[in-house]
Amino acid sequence: xxxxxxxxxxxxxxQKDATMPVAEIGxxxxxxxxxxxxxxxxxxxDGVIQRRVAVLDPAKVNVGVTVFVSVKTxxxxxxxxxxxAGVIDEFPEVVEFYRMSGDVDYLMRVVVPDIGAYDSFYKKxxxxxxxxxxxxxxxxxxxxxxxxxxxxxxxxxxxxx
Amino acid sequence: xxxxxxxxxxxxxxQKDATMPVAEIGxxxxxxxxxxxxxxxxxxxDGVIQRRVAVLDPAKVNVGVTVFVSVKTxxxxxxxxxxxAGVIDEFPEVVEFYRMSGDVDYLMRVVVPDIGAYDSFYKKxxxxxxxxxxxxxxxxxxxxxxxxxxxxxxxxxxxxx
DNA sequence: GCCACTCACGCAAGATTATTGCGGAAATAC
DNA sequence: GTATTTCCGCAATAATCTTGCGTGAGTGGC
Numbered sequence: 324x325x326x327x328x329x330x331x332x333x334x335x336x337x338q339k340d341a342t343m344p345v346a347e348i349g350x351x352x353x354x355x356x357x358x359x360x361x362x363x364x365x366x367x368x369d370g371v372i373q374r375r376v377a378v379l380d381p382a383k384v385n386v387g388v389t390v391f392v393s394v395k396t397x398x399x400x401x402x403x404x405x406x407x408a409g410v411i412d413e414f415p416e417v418v419e420f421y422r423m424s425g426d427v428d429y430l431m432r433v434v435v436p437d438i439g440a441y442d443s444f445y446k447k448x449x450x451x452x453x454x455x456x457x458x459x460x461x462x463x464x465x466x467x468x469x470x471x472x473x474x475x476x477x478x479x480x481x482x483x484x
Numbered sequence: 485x486x487x488x489x490x491x492x493x494x495x496x497x498x499q500k501d502a503t504m505p506v507a508e509i510g511x512x513x514x515x516x517x518x519x520x521x522x523x524x525x526x527x528x529x530d531g532v533i534q535r536r537v538a539v540l541d542p543a544k545v546n547v548g549v550t551v552f553v554s555v556k557t558x559x560x561x562x563x564x565x566x567x568x569a570g571v572i573d574e575f576p577e578v579v580e581f582y583r584m585s586g587d588v589d590y591l592m593r594v595v596v597p598d599i600g601a602y603d604s605f606y607k608k609x610x611x612x613x614x615x616x617x618x619x620x621x622x623x624x625x626x627x628x629x630x631x632x633x634x635x636x637x638x639x640x641x642x643x644x645x
Numbered sequence: 646g647c648c649a650c651t652c653a654c655g656c657a658a659g660a661t662t663a664t665t666g667c668g669g670a671a672a673t674a675c
Numbered sequence: 676g677t678a679t680t681t682c683c684g685c686a687a688t689a690a691t692c693t694t695g696c697g698t699g700a701g702t703g704g705c
Contacts, residue, residue: 324544334545337538341502344691355655360693362653371544375536376631377498383485383532384495385637389582391591408627415634421550421623430552430623436637462582462591466569470537470631473576476546476597505662516684521664 324369325480329354330362334371337363338471341375378470386416386434389465390441393427395456410451416444427458485530486641490515491523495532498524499632502536539631547577547595550626551602554588556617571612577605 326334332352336343349359366372381387396403404422411417411431419432435441441459449457487495493513497504510520527533542548557564565583572578572592580593596602602620610618 326545334538334540338540339535339537341536341538345693346691356692357656357694358654364693369544370541373539373541374500375502375538376500377495377502377536378534378631379495379499379633380531380534381633383530384487384633384635385639386633391582391584411628415632415636417628418630418633420626420628421552422625422627423552424622424624426621429627430621431628434633440637460587460591461585463585464583465581466583466590467572467578467581467592469579470539471576472540472542472545472547472579472595474545475576476601478546506664507662517663518665518685519683522682525664 324371325478326366326371326474327480330366331474331477333359333362334366334474335471337372337375381434381465385436388435388437388441389462390433390435391460391462392431392433393458393460394429394431394454395426396428397455399428407452410448413451414444414448485532486639487527487532487635488641491527492635492638494520494523495527495635496632498533498536542595542626546597549596549598549602550623551594551596552621552623553592553594554619554621555590555592555615556587557589558616560589568613571609574612575605575609 329352333348336348336351345360345363346356348363349356352359354362363372381389398404407429408420411420414433416433416435417431418434421430422428423430433441433444435444438461441461445457445459448454490513494509497509497512506521506524507517509524510517513520515523524533542550559565568590569581572581575594577594577596578592579595582591583589584591594602594605596605599622602622606618606620609615
């Protein structure tokens with residue numbers, strides 16, 4: 324599961340553009356097609372590469388507005404958390420959901436077309452599960468968004484090159 | 485740029501798995517290869533599909549910890565914002581960055597291996613740009629994360645089927 | 646030092662998939 | 676009713692993926 328310099332180069336390329344032919348990737352990392360393909364294959368088996376997906380333009384599919392929703396609760400137990408998670412899973416508007424430390428207990432990122440749609444979402448949400456303290460923060464603009472994770476921290480065995 | 489039911493089906497599939505052969509997508513949406521391929525092609529040209537990327541496992545590349553960083557500032561002007569954006573662009577640890585309304589002015593999501601690495605990031609950040617009020621919230625766990633946007637709001641022309 | 650072993654590489658062939666050319670049917674315009 | 680447009684599907688071609696096989700570098704045992 325350790326990655327060398329070539330693996331990381333491959334991942335950097337695939338995180339930007341997963342349509343690139345293996346032959347071209349190989350050329351860019353200084354490898355012929357076969358060993359490059361085998362490396363990619365192995366990283367998929369190992370789960371380093373989880374999947375390949377199409378990324379859409381939020382505005383073009385009419386979900387240009389992002390809202391961050393903070394939730395505080397008194398229900399601090401596993402069962403409630405699972406129920407909450409189950410409810411959230413049913414909402415495709417919620418694209419990220421975290422259990423937090425500190426002030427708020429849960430944080431989610433919601434994408435909607437506009438304020439009105441957010442209100443609909445909100446009402447639907449509180450009808451499915453009882454939430455004591457909810458607060459919403461609207462994003463005025465997305466300055467940066469990337470699915471590419473930094474590879475500077477990845478575990479390495481030999482890093483001579 | 486309007487999408488009909490078939491387009492949305494195609495997008496749903498591609499948002500889950502962009503490696504699926506066009507022939508199979510066609511079969512699933514009730515279309516032969518060629519028209520299905522042309523639809524995908526058109527949606528790429530129109531920018532609805534922005535790109536196809538590989539999604540990695542955060543834990544496997546050693547960035548299992550997410551931190552949300554809230555920033556308040558007194559500098560409410562375009563120039564400063566651009567500078568800030570430029571600085572953030574240089575940090576691969578910052579995977580999302582939003583300009584917010586309300587209490588905080590900016591919100592970013594940062595991925596790191598652990599608390600120590602976050603501290604390094606934090607010190608590096610404040611050395612690059614002067615920030616008055618910064619507060620960090622650590623995620624204890626990622627309950628949901630998807631790159632798939634909801635298509636329920638997409639603009640539609642004819643929706644007979 | 647030499648042999649056996651493993652591992653990663655590259656070439657070349659075969660299998661899949663993407664892409665294009667062409668012709669036909671359904672919907673729309675006039 | 677006819678012309679035009681649009682979308683479909685078949686079949687051929689081009690590109691890419693995937694596998695089989697042989698080679699050389701590096702490693703450990705002796």
